[in-house]
Amino acid sequence: MGPYARSHEEVLALKKSSMTVRERPGAAYRPTPPPAWKPRTDPAPLLPDPEPYRVLGTDAAAGADPELLLRLYAELVRGRRYNAQATALTKQGRLAVYPSSTGQEACEVAAALALEQRDWLFPSYRDTLAAVARGLDPVQALTLLRGDWHTGYDPCEHRIAPLSTPLATQLPHAVGLAHAARLKGDDVVALAMVGDGGTSEGDFHEALNFAAVWRAPVVFLVQNNGFAISVPLSKQTAAPSLAHKAVGYGMPGRLVDGNDAAAVHEVLGEAVSRARRGGGPTLVEAVTYRIDAHTNADDATRYRGDSEVEAWREHDPIRLLEAELTGRGLLGEDAVRAAAEAAEAMAARLRERMNAEPALNPMDLFAHVYAEQTGQLREQAAQLRAELEAESAGGAPGAEGDAR
Amino acid sequence: MSTATARQAKPATMAQALQRAMRDAMAEDPAVHVMGEDVGTLGGVFRVTDGLAEEFGEDRCTDTPLAEAGILGTAVGMAMYGLRPVVEMQFDAFAYPAFEQLISHVSRMRNRTRGALPLPITVRVPYGGGIGGVEHHSDSSEAYYIATPGLHVVTPATVEDAYGLLREAIASDDPVVFLEPKRLYWSKADWSPDTPAAVAPIGRAVVRRTGRSATLITYGPSVPVCMEAADAAVSEGWDLEVVDLRSLVPFDDETVCASVRRTGRAVMVHESTGFGGPGGEIAARVTERCFHHLEAPVLRVAGFDIPYPPPMLERHHLPGVDRVLDAVARLQWEAES
Numbered sequence: 001m002g003p004y005a006r007s008h009e010e011v012l013a014l015k016k017s018s019m020t021v022r023e024r025p026g027a028a029y030r031p032t033p034p035p036a037w038k039p040r041t042d043p044a045p046l047l048p049d050p051e052p053y054r055v056l057g058t059d060a061a062a063g064a065d066p067e068l069l070l071r072l073y074a075e076l077v078r079g080r081r082y083n084a085q086a087t088a089l090t091k092q093g094r095l096a097v098y099p100s101s102t103g104q105e106a107c108e109v110a111a112a113l114a115l116e117q118r119d120w121l122f123p124s125y126r127d128t129l130a131a132v133a134r135g136l137d138p139v140q141a142l143t144l145l146r147g148d149w150h151t152g153y154d155p156c157e158h159r160i161a162p163l164s165t166p167l168a169t170q171l172p173h174a175v176g177l178a179h180a181a182r183l184k185g186d187d188v189v190a191l192a193m194v195g196d197g198g199t200s201e202g203d204f205h206e207a208l209n210f211a212a213v214w215r216a217p218v219v220f221l222v223q224n225n226g227f228a229i230s231v232p233l234s235k236q237t238a239a240p241s242l243a244h245k246a247v248g249y250g251m252p253g254r255l256v257d258g259n260d261a262a263a264v265h266e267v268l269g270e271a272v273s274r275a276r277r278g279g280g281p282t283l284v285e286a287v288t289y290r291i292d293a294h295t296n297a298d299d300a301t302r303y304r305g306d307s308e309v310e311a312w313r314e315h316d317p318i319r320l321l322e323a324e325l326t327g328r329g330l331l332g333e334d335a336v337r338a339a340a341e342a343a344e345a346m347a348a349r350l351r352e353r354m355n356a357e358p359a360l361n362p363m364d365l366f367a368h369v370y371a372e373q374t375g376q377l378r379e380q381a382a383q384l385r386a387e388l389e390a391e392s393a394g395g396a397p398g399a400e401g402d403a404r
Numbered sequence: 405m406s407t408a409t410a411r412q413a414k415p416a417t418m419a420q421a422l423q424r425a426m427r428d429a430m431a432e433d434p435a436v437h438v439m440g441e442d443v444g445t446l447g448g449v450f451r452v453t454d455g456l457a458e459e460f461g462e463d464r465c466t467d468t469p470l471a472e473a474g475i476l477g478t479a480v481g482m483a484m485y486g487l488r489p490v491v492e493m494q495f496d497a498f499a500y501p502a503f504e505q506l507i508s509h510v511s512r513m514r515n516r517t518r519g520a521l522p523l524p525i526t527v528r529v530p531y532g533g534g535i536g537g538v539e540h541h542s543d544s545s546e547a548y549y550i551a552t553p554g555l556h557v558v559t560p561a562t563v564e565d566a567y568g569l570l571r572e573a574i575a576s577d578d579p580v581v582f583l584e585p586k587r588l589y590w591s592k593a594d595w596s597p598d599t600p601a602a603v604a605p606i607g608r609a610v611v612r613r614t615g616r617s618a619t620l621i622t623y624g625p626s627v628p629v630c631m632e633a634a635d636a637a638v639s640e641g642w643d644l645e646v647v648d649l650r651s652l653v654p655f656d657d658e659t660v661c662a663s664v665r666r667t668g669r670a671v672m673v674h675e676s677t678g679f680g681g682p683g684g685e686i687a688a689r690v691t692e693r694c695f696h697h698l699e700a701p702v703l704r705v706a707g708f709d710i711p712y713p714p715p716m717l718e719r720h721h722l723p724g725v726d727r728v729l730d731a732v733a734r735l736q737w738e739a740e741s
């Protein structure tokens with residue numbers, strides 16, 4: 001026998017133990033042990049509906065709580081006005097930049113209302129409205145975009161994480177926080193928001209994977225508004241839908257009409273309850289549309305046509321809800337006027353407060369880098385303090401610098 | 405060290421001291437959680453987390469999915485909820501996927517929230533060469549970390565400091581990048597975990613060897629090299645002082661400058677690249693503060709400005725005793741005579 005020849009017994013033993021030997025020709029690949037390749041979860045129940053789930057204008061609307069619908073309506077009207085006011089503030093130089101959520105108010109508002117006070121919201125730069133709808137002072141919500149500091153509120157007090165600008169990077173935070181809460185035995189849920197473009201980021205993938213493995217009580221809300229700045233969804237993914245991505249991680253994916261506030265609220269509410277009960281994470285894709293440009297600094301005419309925008313205006317979240325409420329005789333003229341007046345009052349107050357100069361203290365730059373200032377920072381703080389003193393003593397700013 | 409302590413002390417490796425530091429921190433504070441790749445059942449590829457999962461359970465010492473950004477990103481969320489995560493990166497070069505989280509969030513969360521959200525996270529990174537590792541297993545990545553405001557960056561060179569500094573790092577309310585010189589993991593010292601030597605707070609350098617001729621400023625894996633060089637230098641007539649920085653951020657200007665003012669000469673020694681490496685910053689600081697005491701320019705002995713070499717060539721790259729002594733020889737001694 002040559003060096004590679006085996007006895008019949010050896011071959012039989014190998015067939016029994018080998019990871020790769022087929023039991024008989026044509027039989028399914030069946031490594032033993034362990035059968036790591038076998039689906040551990042039946043994918044069928046995880047799959048999203050083929051069409052975005054809707055409530056308004058469908059039979060399901062009859063079951064919707066009128067009080068909730070009226071609350072959503074008032075918040076949507078206030079949210080639309082908030083977006084308009086914030087955009088106006090950029091034109092007056094009062095905000096450095098504003099990424100508007102006009103057209104996406106149903107997602108923003110429903111996300112806020114789906115949470116309990118003990119829960120946490122993880123917003124992105126576009127989601128100041130969600131923070132405001134959760135009860136945050138709009139001036140504090142806009143601090144980042146005004147530019148007087150990065151985060152204008154105490155995240156622990158409001159249970160709203162800082163607005164995250166690096167795309168999708170806040171998603172793993174939501175997972176870790178939800179995981180920590182579960183370890184401590186608290187029934188706290190985290191809801192994290194991200195855009196369609198953000199789903200291409202590695203952090204999106206890692207967050208979903210960790211969440212599913214840990215069965216963390218977290219809900220991911222993707223607002224698919226059609227664009228990542230100028231780039232349409234078709235260049236972002238080849239997935240059947242963004243909601244389908246959930247299946248690969250072993251969590252349910254839900255597809256919902258993002259302009260139907262009642263539907264978004266219902267789907268998010270179910271996902272939040274499931275997470276709270278220990279059922280693990282859910283990925284929700286809300287299909288919506290960014291009516292305004294990416295920010296006030298963007299020119300959307302370079303990448304999309306007016307007809308598209310007009311088509312989406314026909315599917316406006318406020319109009320959809322208004323039609324439902326009016327059809328059921330729930331929305332009188334008084335209620336419409338009250339919502340409009342409340343929104344106007346909010347806008348007037350916001351305008352007034354944003355027109356005041358924010359209090360700035362340059363020494364704050366060194367105050368929070370570390371718990372305790374390093375020697376290096378103490379030296380640099382002293383330098384800035386001296387420059388400020390020279391400035392306030394009447395010396396022209398920079399005069400000293402020029403002399404050096 | 406008292407005689408009682410000395411009696412208890414027995415040989416321990418740096419890896420064991422690091423393990424003990426985490427163990428003691430976990431026993432003292434239920435908020436301390438260890439997480440990373442293979443840290444649970446296996447005890448880490450260097451066995452630094454050996455036994456922690458067994459003793460504290462998998463919820464306290466967790467084998468995570470294999471994704472460094474995800475590990476650090478979830479650690480951020482855990483810290484937001486009051487935990488004290490100790491994250492293990494498996495190797496220096498495999499910590500790079502976590503840079504986004506480290507730089508965009510870990511380092512600046514306290515600052516961007518005006519102190520409302522401090523992140524007490526320790527990121528343990530085995531670093532440096534000299535272990536015969538193939539590509540991506542030997543990087544000296546400290547320059548990336550020290551260039552990021554908001555992080556503390558520390559690195560032990562002795563068994564005692566490994567324990568003391570790691571306890572300090574875990575207890576710190578700020579994020580600490582804890583660089584573990586992997587070729588010293590198996591270095592031994594007589595040490596007792598029951599009476600660990602008190603360690604100065606993070607940010608204090610220590611004079612490992614006093615001398616009058618010149619100061620070798622170094623840290624981590626290069627400390628033993630410098631100690632050896634100082635021993636060898638005696639026969640050349642040089643009495644070298646060795647300063648072990650221990651902490652790159654915050655930087656202990658006081659100890660370093662006091663030494664250089666005494667000796668009048670300084671050589672910076674590290675494995676990291678010379679161009680853009682920590683030595684350039686330190687040489688500048690020393691020159692700015694000690695110019696009138698200097699008899700010669702501050703020299704640097706560093707790794708070459710090349711991607712880390714393959715293992716069979718790494719000895720040509722790593723700063724060794726001879727290269728250190730060559731630098732000392734160039735410290736303009738002729739002016740002395």
Ligand SMILES: Cc1ncc(C[n+]2csc(CCOP(=O)(O)OP(=O)(O)O)c2C)c(N)n1
Nearest residue numbers: 126165166167195196197198225227228229
């Ligand atoms: C990591 C990262 N890369 C790039 C950017 C720049 N950027 C800001 S918003 C944006 C588009 C994001 O699109 P999407 O995720 O769909 O969110 P949307 O703006 O539509 O709400 C880009 C590329 C960023 N903020 N972060």
Ligand SMILES: [Mg+2]
Nearest residue numbers: 195196227228
């Ligand atoms: Mg988008």
